[in-house]
Amino acid sequence: MSHLDLFQLRISKYELYKRDDQLVDDLLRDMATERIVHISQKDGGTQIKLIIDYPNNMQALFKPMRFPREQQTLPNHFYFTDFERHTAEIASFHLDRLLGFRRAMPVTGRILNMTTELYALADGDLLKTFFVSPSNNLCFHGKCSYYCDTAHAICGNPDTLEGSFAAFLPAKEMAPRKVWRHPWRRSYHKRRKAQWEQDSDYCTMVRDIPPYDSGRRLLDLMDMSVFDFLTGNMDRHHYETFKVFGNDTFPLHLDHGRGFGKPFQDELSILAPVLQCCLLRQSTLATLLKFHNGPKKLSEALKESMSTDPVAPVLWEPHLTALDRRVKIILQGIRDCIAKDDTLEPVIQNDAS
Numbered sequence: 528m529s530h531l532d533l534f535q536l537r538i539s540k541y542e543l544y545k546r547d548d549q550l551v552d553d554l555l556r557d558m559a560t561e562r563i564v565h566i567s568q569k570d571g572g573t574q575i576k577l578i579i580d581y582p583n584n585m586q587a588l589f590k591p592m593r594f595p596r597e598q599q600t601l602p603n604h605f606y607f608t609d610f611e612r613h614t615a616e617i618a619s620f621h622l623d624r625l626l627g628f629r630r631a632m633p634v635t636g637r638i639l640n641m642t643t644e645l646y647a648l649a650d651g652d653l654l655k656t657f658f659v660s661p662s663n664n665l666c667f668h669g670k671c672s673y674y675c676d677t678a679h680a681i682c683g684n685p686d687t688l689e690g691s692f693a694a695f696l697p698a699k700e701m702a703p704r705k706v707w708r709h710p711w712r713r714s715y716h717k718r719r720k721a722q723w724e725q726d727s728d729y730c731t732m733v734r735d736i737p738p739y740d741s742g743r744r745l746l747d748l749m750d751m752s753v754f755d756f757l758t759g760n761m762d763r764h765h766y767e768t769f770k771v772f773g774n775d776t777f778p779l780h781l782d783h784g785r786g787f788g789k790p791f792q793d794e795l796s797i798l799a800p801v802l803q804c805c806l807l808r809q810s811t812l813a814t815l816l817k818f819h820n821g822p823k824k825l826s827e828a829l830k831e832s833m834s835t836d837p838v839a840p841v842l843w844e845p846h847l848t849a850l851d852r853r854v855k856i857i858l859q860g861i862r863d864c865i866a867k868d869d870t871l872e873p874v875i876q877n878d879a880s
């Protein structure tokens with residue numbers, strides 16, 4: 528049995544893995560070093576993703592590097608046209624773990640050989656998209672709805688390619704997932720706004736709708752809002768849970784390629800769930816306070832956590848600075864909520880309540 532098989536078997540109703548779980552390190556190492564035997568394109572998504580096959584049926588989801596780490600989200604791009612960043616996937620996993628959520632699958636960086644580890648292992652339609660560029664580099668573009676064409680090809684430099692490798696979720700046939708619309712989903716339209724952007728009482732309505740009217744789910748959305756605000760991810764349109772665990776289970780933190788794009792801008796609208804509901808889980812507040820008060824700031828802890836990654840340094844320094852600044856903003860938001868506390872619901876809650 529592979530480390531990934533074991534990891535998948537141990538997923539619980541409350542988290543993907545245990546605190547300080549050695550298995551996570553084993554899995555990261557496997558994905559970063561095991562021989563790759565086949566690659567194919569994952570269909571369904573908007574931007575290119577490859578399924579990486581290793582021996583023993585281990586699989587990873589690969590997102591390629593497109594730009595250097597200093598490149599920011601293009602100023603005229605919407606969150607839904609922003610290019611995905613492999614470094615955001617890696618950093619988000621580490622951040623999710625540091626915040627004590629453990630709702631994101633482990634992700635490692637790895638440098639591949641374009642010829643022997645990609646071209647030689649591709650077949651079918653994916654293989655047909657490989658070509659040699661004018662500067663003699665091997666490139667491919669795959670088939671998808673955004674940026675899968677010759678003008679947006681992914682090229683070796685000269686023959687290596689960096690990317691992120693996310694541990695594969697259990698097969699859908701083995702562990703079916705339920706897909707939920709995020710109540711604070713953005714409109715995904717150039718000109719239209721979503722209801723939550725116009726209705727300041729939006730949370731009152733959400734609080735009455737199952738599964739947000741009882742149990743942990745609303746608190747989990749607050750955690751997700753904190754997590755996304757820290758990374759700057761505006762692309763949380765849906766989320767998924769494992770069906771076997773029912774409704775009172777954690778939402779998976781998936782798809783973080785659009786985080787870490789704007790280190791000099793703090794996008795307060797991502798924090799709307801927390802600010803509109805005036806709600807936060809007690810353990811999450813404690814974690815944020817711990818990083819705020821030090822001695823170890825969130826930026827330092829994240830840098831340390833990612834320092835052993837094969838593609839370290841994973842993040843451009845301004846992204847790390849942004850984290851500490853954003854922790855302060857979240858805490859100030861919570862202070863304001865407590866100060867004006869005129870609602871019937873307490874601001875800081877435990878799962879049991």
Ligand SMILES: Nc1ncnc2c1ncn2[C@@H]1O[C@H](COP(=O)(O)OP(=O)(O)OP(=O)(O)O)[C@@H](O)[C@H]1O
Nearest residue numbers: 571572573574575588632693694695696781782783
């Ligand atoms: N680690 C993983 N293992 C297996 N499947 C995954 C993993 N992460 C994500 N997926 C699945 O792949 C789907 C697409 O992934 P992702 O959201 O990253 O792609 P996307 O191109 O951004 O798609 P969309 O544009 O719909 O958001 C997800 O909805 C999820 O079901």
Ligand SMILES: [Mn+2]
Nearest residue numbers: 573762782783
């Ligand atoms: Mn996505």
